[in-house]
Amino acid sequence: MSRDELARIQFGPEPGQPLDGMGSVRFWASCRGNSEEVLGKAKEALSAVVTNARNPWPTDEEWALLLPAWFVSTCRPPYTKEEVELSQQASYEEKLRRARERTESWPMDSWVHWFRPENRNWFWWDAVASSPDRIVIAVTVTEWPFPWGSLDWLFRAAGSVRLETEE
Amino acid sequence: MGLGWHTIGGERVWIDEGEGPNPTVPEPELTIEEALAKPKWGLSDAEKLGLTGHQAKALLRSMGKPVATPTDIWEFNKEWEGHARTDAEKAAHRSILDTPSSWQNLADQRNIKNAKFELFKLKNQGANIYSKVIGPASELLLMSGDIPVIAAAGIRSAFKLANPAGQELVTALREARIAGNELRRLETALTSGAVRVFRVEGLPNARLLIDEMGQVVIMDKGKTLWLNFGNRARAEEFLAQRMAQSQNEWVIKSFSVPQKVLDDLRKAAVLESEVKLKPNAPIIGDPTKAPDQFGLRPQDIENLENAIIQGTGKVEQ
Numbered sequence: 001m002s003r004d005e006l007a008r009i010q011f012g013p014e015p016g017q018p019l020d021g022m023g024s025v026r027f028w029a030s031c032r033g034n035s036e037e038v039l040g041k042a043k044e045a046l047s048a049v050v051t052n053a054r055n056p057w058p059t060d061e062e063w064a065l066l067l068p069a070w071f072v073s074t075c076r077p078p079y080t081k082e083e084v085e086l087s088q089q090a091s092y093e094e095k096l097r098r099a100r101e102r103t104e105s106w107p108m109d110s111w112v113h114w115f116r117p118e119n120r121n122w123f124w125w126d127a128v129a130s131s132p133d134r135i136v137i138a139v140t141v142t143e144w145p146f147p148w149g150s151l152d153w154l155f156r157a158a159g160s161v162r163l164e165t166e167e
Numbered sequence: 168m169g170l171g172w173h174t175i176g177g178e179r180v181w182i183d184e185g186e187g188p189n190p191t192v193p194e195p196e197l198t199i200e201e202a203l204a205k206p207k208w209g210l211s212d213a214e215k216l217g218l219t220g221h222q223a224k225a226l227l228r229s230m231g232k233p234v235a236t237p238t239d240i241w242e243f244n245k246e247w248e249g250h251a252r253t254d255a256e257k258a259a260h261r262s263i264l265d266t267p268s269s270w271q272n273l274a275d276q277r278n279i280k281n282a283k284f285e286l287f288k289l290k291n292q293g294a295n296i297y298s299k300v301i302g303p304a305s306e307l308l309l310m311s312g313d314i315p316v317i318a319a320a321g322i323r324s325a326f327k328l329a330n331p332a333g334q335e336l337v338t339a340l341r342e343a344r345i346a347g348n349e350l351r352r353l354e355t356a357l358t359s360g361a362v363r364v365f366r367v368e369g370l371p372n373a374r375l376l377i378d379e380m381g382q383v384v385i386m387d388k389g390k391t392l393w394l395n396f397g398n399r400a401r402a403e404e405f406l407a408q409r410m411a412q413s414q415n416e417w418v419i420k421s422f423s424v425p426q427k428v429l430d431d432l433r434k435a436a437v438l439e440s441e442v443k444l445k446p447n448a449p450i451i452g453d454p455t456k457a458p459d460q461f462g463l464r465p466q467d468i469e470n471l472e473n474a475i476i477q478g479t480g481k482v483e484q
Contacts, residue, residue, distance in 0.1 A: 021371050023412040084437065084444040092433035099438050099454040106440045113443040118390070143393045144367040144405050145460040147452040149439030165456065 005123050006050050009043050012126045021142040024125050027151065028136060029160040035129035041158035045071040046124060053115045060109045067108065074157040075108040099149075102162070106153040114150035121146040135160070361423045361476060365395040365402040367409065369417040377480035383422045388468045393452055396429050396459035406484075416484075423479040428471060432461050 002017050031038050045068050052058055052066045064072050087095070098104065113119060125138040139151065152163045366375060374392055376384040385392065395402055402419045409417040437448045450462035463471060 019413065022367075022369065022417075023409055025408075079441060079444055081444055084441045087441055088435065088437050088445060088448065092436065095433075095436060095438060095451060096454055096458055099451045102455070104440070110440045110443045114439070119442075121393070143372055144409075145393045145395050145401075145453045145457075147393070147439050147450060147462060153440070165453075 006047060008126060009047050009050065009124050019125070020123065020140045022140070022144060024138045024140050025122070025146075026136060026138050026166040027148075028134060028164050028166065029155045030162045030164075031129075031133050031135065031160055033132045034159060035132050035135045038155065038159040039127055039129050039135050041068070041070065042154050042160075043127075044068050045154060045158065049112055049115045050124075053112075053117070057116065058112075063108060063112050067112075071157055072108055074105065075111065076105040078107040078109050102149075102152050102156070105157075106149075111150055111153055114147075122148055122151060137163075360426045361479075362397050362426055362429045363399065363421055363423055364397075365399060365419055365421045366393070367402055367405050367417060368420050369409065369415045371415070375420045375422075375480075377420055377422070377482050381422075381478040381480040383472070383475045383477060383480040385468055385472045388472075389465050391450070391462045391464060392468050392471075393460070393462045394471075395457065396432075396461065398457040398459065401457045401460075419483045421481050421483070423476045424471065424474050425476070428474045429459060431470075432463070432467065433459070435467075436461060 003011065003014050029035070029038065029042075048067050048071075052063075058066060060078070087098075121143045122139040122141050125140050127135055127137040130136050135155075137151075137155075139148075148163075148165065155163045368375060374386050374390075376386060399419075399421075402421075406417055406419050409415070432449045435448050436451045437445045438451055442448070442450055447464045447466055449464065449467055452460045452462050454460065
């Protein structure tokens, strides 16, 4: 029997479970000797959002209570319209630089937005802390190219230094 | 554009029926910009760009220009009937005019390869034209990418040497009136201003329908469409991984759009973290691996489909 995403977050996939969508893509999360802790926190936050991503969609206030407190406090305040307008008007080079550096914190509401069913392009498959400094993560994807900023922020918020894709 | 001298993008081109340059005819000024700014285009204009009718229509739509109707084309050809000098030519024109649908079909399909084929057919018809035409013409037939180039002299030779048996070819070439310098310049403008768009697809995520003529249709336009602009290597890399992972059939689908499409997307794009407040803006996706990968929202998908240079679609494994 195939395990759904929530079960895979907790137990990993069934042995021999066929990959969904376009197959899997692997990521590496760099850690500072705390990979087990980072992985545990990432799974905790992801479980919370996957469990509650259903209609009616929770309000931002509800999400703040549904998600782990450590995650909510790591997120930045919601963007204002003016901030986003300003960002959109920046040069493309500047937008790319910010997007590539992946050093900025995300607002919580922006992060959960990517877990609305119509916005999902990656799904948790499996992960292992391969060393104190490294986690190997596999997700299945439904698109190519595909956006994975929400996965990146999940691991950075959990304490990872950087997330990189293997492909 | 009638017979005589034409200046297109600074290049002087003589368009005639075979008599060669006539410096006594005044030279009207016409730049590429003016040509592109013509209020109404026919298929002859499409030919100047080395495009099929479908490709030209897509280009024109992207420029917000009206596209010539079959009636326009018929009238255009009728106008040419007035230039026919011999009874045989006039009869051939009349015959073509009486069957506008087949004429249009020929006009839609013709390109340099067709022209070459027609020249070979002339040979088979026993005319001694082949040796006189195919030699000089073949020297002037240049292929550059998908866009054929033929020099004005080649057309003049064809005009001069073709007989009524090859009247359809003559008509096609006359109507096309492709001049080498003009076409090469326009080709440069087109190719330097076009961007190839890539997407890896299989059954689970098929969104692009591309037929054998390279016509592209986007399905399910209400859903964000993720595309890679200009980075074939990235698409090939991902395709190789999909092939290694699953038995499913994965392909790279690609097509060309004018550079302006990419410029507009870059201007309007937002970061993934900003999407909630800009739900209709294109999204910058996976920027660590390549620039110019975007998620397009419904309105941009419509605009993209209208801007696709139809006929350029490809499906590759």
